[in-house]
Amino acid sequence: MNVPRVFICYYPGEIPDEGQYLLRQLFNDLRAAGAEVITDAGRNSDEEFSQYIARALPGCQWIIFVQTAETLQNARTRTIFTVALKLAEQQDTELVRIIPTSTGTVQGPNEWTDLNTINIAQDYPKALEKMLFLFSIGDTSSLKQVEAPESSRLPKRISNFSTPSPTYDRPLALPPRKAVFRDMPYTIGRKNMLIGSIALASLIVIALISVVLINVFRPQPPAKIPNPVVGNAYFTSSELFDTDGQKGANDGINVILNNLTSPKADKSYYVWLLPDTQAGEANTIPMGKLSEIHDSTATLSYISPTHNNLLKLGSRILITEENSAIAPSTPTTDKSMWRYYAEIPQGNGPGMPMNNNNGSMNMAGGSQLDHLRHLLYLDPTLQNKDLNVNLQGGVAFWFHQNIQKVMLLAKDARDKNNTATTRSDAIKILDYIDGSQYVSQDIPGGTKFLIDGRVGRIGLLTLDSEHENPAGFERLMGHHLSGLSEAANITADQKQQINQINASVNGIVDRLNMVRTDATKLLANPNDTNSLNDLYTQSTDAYLGQFDPATGNRVGGAVWVYDHIQHLSSFTVKIYKS
Structure with missing residues (x-):
């Protein structure tokens, strides 16, 4: 089998962002899987660039265009695309578009509309898997069996409750229960109106007397807070692993909340990762300000700047309401301003011998x-x-x-x-x-x-x-x-x-x-x-795992197993009660 040769048209911006980290990881993973990955590498001379493109592109089976503002603005991108179109007509060269961000994607040119498109930010493991099979690094009888991510394949929302990304057919969490009240239809003839009214009044008097007597002898339980669940949070992995397995695994947390009440005008919600219950609030990690609330929904994505395993560092999530103008470095000690909370169930014993x-x-x-x-x-x-x-x-x-x-x-x-x-x-x-x-x-x-x-x-x-x-x-x-x-x-x-x-x-x-x-x-x-x-x-x-043509997913392999185990370490975020 020949080694697949892939040219990636990509010009990074000066300020690193999430897309750059994902693309760097993609380059490394493709090379680790056996593909030969080449880029323009920012060659300075236009003459040198032209000569390089003339030599490099004809030997590539795949030419990938990364849809970022910097790449689209670079004049060389148009040159590469023109050459790529000719090669696609003359030989078995396939063109692919990559979108490296989950939101705020820049608009691509009309010529890119028909390209096979892969969003690596929505579900990176599945996107990588698709690319491996497209490049024939994995076995598949038909490249068309693996479809590009569509709306039905992206993170789903049930009712008014967002759930973790359904990576590799990840089971979705159940939505919080909501009380539903319906008006009872009725029809009463005019002749029976008076009789019905008298009977109804008698029943009401009897019911009131019964309620008073019951309340005298049996105190009412405290009222329950309806629907205390406001959303969830879950760990993610950048997969920027070190040799010891301490970096790149569980180094991110996504928070998705959509049953929120808005904070006061001068306040914002701040999200914190707390250590275990035995440790109190010491060594709390500030994860940042929750996004603006729209339709009772807000989100936050946090990645450890050092890619440390966050499951090691914390097992509880706290959301506080604090001053919008000055970002706090620690949670407020005023627990009346603690709004939402979640934790992974944990024991207080000495552990397992x-x-x-x-x-x-x-x-x-x-x-x-x-x-x-x-x-x-x-x-x-x-x-x-x-x-x-x-x-x-x-x-x-x-x-x-x-x-x-x-x-x-x-x-x-x-x-x-x-x-x-x-x-x-x-x-x-x-x-x-x-x-x-x-x-x-x-x-x-x-x-x-x-x-x-x-x-x-x-x-x-x-x-x-x-x-x-x-x-x-x-x-x-x-x-x-x-x-x-x-x-x-x-x-x-x-x-x-x-x-x-x-x-x-x-x-x-x-x-x-x-x-x-x-x-x-x-x-x-x-x-x-x-x-x-x-x-x-x-x-x-x-x-x-094995390819399931009915769903377009791979199920049952080590990737699937690891992803599902990680999903078990998720948080159900509820209204905080002291």
């Missing part, structure tokens, strides 16, 4: 926050020096990352298709799947461990359920999903999601077992084309 029999955690007593942090931020099993393990990051993070490495190695083996590469890639794949404890049973004696020993200490699969210590990542995932399902305050909807995630993990395990079988076959016969192709197919399905 280690079970030394299998290196995993004793799930008894673990809170929802405990399990989510162990999956998405830091797991004590991965920090157990007695077991010679020293990994930062959560179990779900490494499960996702290592399966991605397996897929890329399988792709490398299939594309290069030579004996030396196939053998090396097959050994590395087995290193990731088996782990350093058990890979010797699948490779020739004396073979070196070829991947990072720190990352490969724990295998993706558990090969000896009775003695393996620590267990493989799939077993650790199962422990935490089981514990999460039994945690206090878990909802029926969340339990259903956890069951779906667990079923998807089981499906991934089945595919990894097939990948393992293919890899061992290739060590014996590197020229086994069937095993080479199946290796790639199974590893791609394990990472990206």
Whole structure:
């Protein structure tokens, strides 16, 4: 398979913004997936630019135009587009438009209207997935099966309640209940009017006397606040990962509220990320001012400037009403000005002790926050020096990352298709799947461990359920999903999601077992084309899931699993009650 060559027409502005960060991530991800990505790179001389375009563009299968003000204003964009149109007529060159912002998109030229358009800001993982398949880095029988994001595929709104982006068929949260009052239709004949009125008056007198007597002997309960839910918040990931898994995961928070009352004329709503309940309000992170309220709706998107894992730093959200003119650095101490609040259910106990029999955690007593942090931020099993393990990051993070490495190695083996590469890639794949404890049973004696020993200490699969210590990542995932399902305050909807995630993990395990079988076959016969192709197919399905032509989504892979686990760490924002 030839390496796809992609030219991206993009000229960044002087001031970095969200779109620039997304595009930089896209460039890195496309290159990591095997595409050759080239740009103009701001060559100074017009003559040099013309020569470069004449050489570079004809060799590209894909030419992408980024719809930003700076790119549209640059005179070179028009030149590139003119050449690209000619190439599209003369050869198999495809033109694509990318929109890097979720709102406030600049108007593109009419010539771009018919281009295949991808908005990478609305749902970055799905947008990246679509591009990988468009570039034939992923397998698909028809490029037309994957459609551009339309209004039906964007973040949905139910009634007057916004929900998190439905990434990879993410289940939507239920809307808050609203009381509905209807007038009862009636018809009363004039002859019966007087009789009906007398009877009604008698009934009213009797009812009033009954109410008075009941109130004397049974006090009324306090009135409930109707519909205390005002919206929700959820973690996002920029995916600007570092090597330790501490950066780029859960480094953003989106807040979507739409049952709000407006603050006073000189006041605004400010959003804060608070630490756990035991820590009080110390080390609070200011996330900024909520947007202007329109139709009772306001939003806020926050990204850590250092891309730290925010799930580590906080588990509660507070919204206060404070002075519009001067942005506060800490929440007001006047709790009468605290308006809205949310938290991930958390325990107050000492946490979950280690079970030394299998290196995993004793799930008894673990809170929802405990399990989510162990999956998405830091797991004590991965920090157990007695077991010679020293990994930062959560179990779900490494499960996702290592399966991605397996897929890329399988792709490398299939594309290069030579004996030396196939053998090396097959050994590395087995290193990731088996782990350093058990890979010797699948490779020739004396073979070196070829991947990072720190990352490969724990295998993706558990090969000896009775003695393996620590267990493989799939077993650790199962422990935490089981514990999460039994945690206090878990909802029926969340339990259903956890069951779906667990079923998807089981499906991934089945595919990894097939990948393992293919890899061992290739060590014996590197020229086994069937095993080479199946290796790639199974590893791609394990990472990206399987394509569902009915919905246009990929479901069930490691990306889907990680996204759904992250969705479980969402907040239901309610009216604050002290």
